[in-house]
Amino acid sequence: MKKSMAFAVLTALTTFSLAHADDAATQGSTNRAQQLVTTVCAACHGADGNSTAPDKPKLAGQGAEYITKQLMDFKAGKRVNPIMQGIVASANLTPEDMKDLGQYFHSQVPKPGAAKDKDLAMAGEKIFKGGDPATGVPACQSCHGPTGAGIPVEFPRLASQHAEYIYTQLNNFRLGQRANDGGHMMRTIAARMTDKEMKSVAAYISGLQ
Ligand code: HEC
Numbered sequence: 781m782k783k784s785m786a787f788a789v790l791t792a793l794t795t796f797s798l799a800h801a802d803d804a805a806t807q808g809s810t811n812r813a814q815q816l817v818t819t820v821c822a823a824c825h826g827a828d829g830n831s832t833a834p835d836k837p838k839l840a841g842q843g844a845e846y847i848t849k850q851l852m853d854f855k856a857g858k859r860v861n862p863i864m865q866g867i868v869a870s871a872n873l874t875p876e877d878m879k880d881l882g883q884y885f886h887s888q889v890p891k892p893g894a895a896k897d898k899d900l901a902m903a904g905e906k907i908f909k910g911g912d913p914a915t916g917v918p919a920c921q922s923c924h925g926p927t928g929a930g931i932p933v934e935f936p937r938l939a940s941q942h943a944e945y946i947y948t949q950l951n952n953f954r955l956g957q958r959a960n961d962g963g964h965m966m967r968t969i970a971a972r973m974t975d976k977e978m979k980s981v982a983a984y985i986s987g988l989q
């Protein structure tokens with residue numbers, strides 16, 4: 781009886797100190813992530829991930845795993861972009877940092893956007909919801925969700941993203957300049973889209989909340 785009591789206390793103590801050590805480690809890495817956000821990422825993406833520059837993607841509310849994957853892809857050269865590849869290298873991001881940065885931006889609240897060109901956005905809504913059966917473009921909502929909120933872990937959030945950034949990515953997928961999509965999913969789709977379709981669906985996405 782006495783023995784098992786002592787064992788229970790010991791177990792509780794060990795669990796406590798382990799949990800405590802874990803907390804301290806998490807706290808330390810979160811502080812580093814916070815510091816990276818303030819000193820590096822904020823300049824382009826905004827401290828709360830709501831970038832205002834149309835060529836710099838909003839990160840607020842984006843899937844944590846998706847963000848981590850993109851950072852790893854930039855580091856490995858699987859996603860090519862001189863700016864981000866330079867940042868990942870110069871900030872010396874570790875796998876731990878990439879995870880923490882994903883969590884940080886995921887937990888930020890995305891600010892709603894508004895489509896600038898309403899007519900274009902209306903044409904884009906058709907593609908987003910129903911695709912283009914004539915050319916075999918699938919509905920975007922089937923993978924990115926009916927409101928563009930994304931379906932973790934694989935399918936990124938698109939809602940309220942800058943139209944210019946969305947269009948650039950679609951065009952990069954079409955040209956094969958962005959080729960880090962598993963199973964060629966986005967390259968196959970973008971190859972079937974016209975320039976007009978890309979612009980209109982980008983306009984619609986920018987106004988999705
Ligand atoms: C000098 C400007 C700049 C800074 C600083 C910067 N970024 Fe970026 N970031 C960009 C640009 C531009 C893109 C779009 C690249 C492209 O078109 O492929 C981007 C793309 C990204 C993406 C991909 C987003 C998506 O939707 O696929 C992630 C994730 C990202 N940045 C994270 C970060 C993090 C984390 C930091 C800080 C450590 C950071 N960035 C600092 C300019 C910047």
Ligand code: HEC
Pocket residue numbers: 837849907908917918919920921922923924934935936937938946949950960961962965966969981
């Ligand atoms: C079969 C599933 C699927 C469908 C359908 C689909 N996507 Fe995607 N999309 C993906 C995946 C997976 C990724 C993430 C690729 C990666 O890991 O980098 C992605 C990424 C994207 C990105 C890059 C996001 C960013 O933040 O950089 C854009 C833009 C995009 N999709 C637009 C669309 C549009 C527009 C449609 C409809 C015409 C569409 N997608 C349909 C699977 C899909």
